[in-house]
Amino acid sequence: MNNKLGYILLLLTIFITGCSSSPQENNKQEQSIGILLSDTGLGDDSFNDSAFRGLEKARDELGILFDYREAPDGDFEGAFAELVKQEHDLIIGLGFSVQEALEKTAKTHPKQRFLLIDGVSELDNVTSITFKDHEGSFLVGMVAAMTTKTNKLGYIAGDDVPVIKRFEKGFEQGAKYVNPSITIFKENANNFGDAKLGAKIANKQIKKGADFLYHAAGFTGAGALQAAQQANVYAAGVDSDQYFVAEKAVVTSMVKKIDNAVFDIAKSLKETGKISKPIYELGLKEDGVGLAPIRVAPLTSEEKKKIEEATEKIISGDIPINIQ
Known part of the structure; x- marks a missing residue:
């Protein structure tokens, strides 16, 4: 009986240990970000490419996964809907032209966190970044x-x-x-x-x-x-x-410096699991804008x-x- 009891206790210990490790494993899952680029998409040597560089840096240095969408046909809501289905930790809307679609999507999905760049939203689940x-x-x-x-x-x-x-x-x-x-x-x-x-x-x-x-x-x-x-x-x-x-x-x-702003937001998300402020306004003082050489x-x-x-x-x- 003692041997059988010891064996049963051993099995229970293994079972309990296995169950308790699952949440820890889930917590270690990689975070992800989705982004909808502005009208012209990648290859503009400007706005979109800068944001994309920030996400690439977040991937390479922080291990954050990301996916992106372009909507040259203007179907911003459809693109946002696809990103929402992927259950990203954060979804970014790039540019003032996507604000209406982003806010409509954000109202429909209040538990999803969004980031609007180059516009200001008053919705609770939308963080805004503007530049001076x-x-x-x-x-x-x-x-x-x-x-x-x-x-x-x-x-x-x-x-x-x-x-x-x-x-x-x-x-x-x-x-x-x-x-x-x-x-x-x-x-x-x-x-x-x-x-x-x-x-x-x-x-x-x-x-x-x-x-x-x-x-x-x-x-x-x-x-x-x-x-x-x-x-x-x-x-x-x-x-x-x-x-x-x-x-x-x-x-x-x-x-x-959209790339820096995107990276900093990704870093905050990685380290704390949240974004500290609802609105960011970045100018010369914050090193958000400046001159190239x-x-x-x-x-x-x-x-x-x-x-x-x-x-x-x-x-x-x-x-x-x-x-x-």
Whole structure:
């Protein structure tokens, strides 16, 4: 009896140990993130590619799995529905254009955590990240004004919406901070995915005398950068360092550090299982925006110092930027 009793107790111990290890194993399961890219999708050398780099870094350094969707047909709700079915720990909506579909999906799935980039949502299960694009664009405007020989600049917008207007406002005020009499030609492409249209608008502005172009127009803007290179004038990229789009033209880029923001959110999710704040607003102070290295048209030491001083004054509030 004693032997049988000992054997039974041993089996019970093994059984109990096996059962108790299951939750621990579940806790060690890899976390995952799903993302719906904005209209133009991967390969824009800008907004989407930056976010994708952040997820790749999270995968490589944190072991977080991810999947992505593109919706060139505009079916954002369908793409979000697919990601929800995959039961990700977090689903990211990239860009203001997906906000309506994201919020509709978030209301239907209140237990699913979402992240909206470039928009602000008041829903409890949606975290929002916006960037102070106007601060980085102010610095680009300074570079443009220091570089131009005609005192005429060009700006191309992808759409007439508040987030894109911030680029324009910052760029204009930065340029006029250096030279109040400077002229800026502006045009709205109403399109983020047409490089030929971007080149057409750029050439129109160049014919008017613009010798430095800036855009907030995604892949449409990439066409403008290439047109600037063909016309032997300068340009600035946006969101990512776009020097390699047109190496003879791109002096700098207004870098919106979406990759860092996505990685930081993923890291918080990995380490704590949650996201600490409902809304993040990232500017120069938070290292959320800034300038890519200045190439092609090197600035003088005095000009570089002036940009550094302006950066400090923007952070301190001594240089206010009107975005209205």
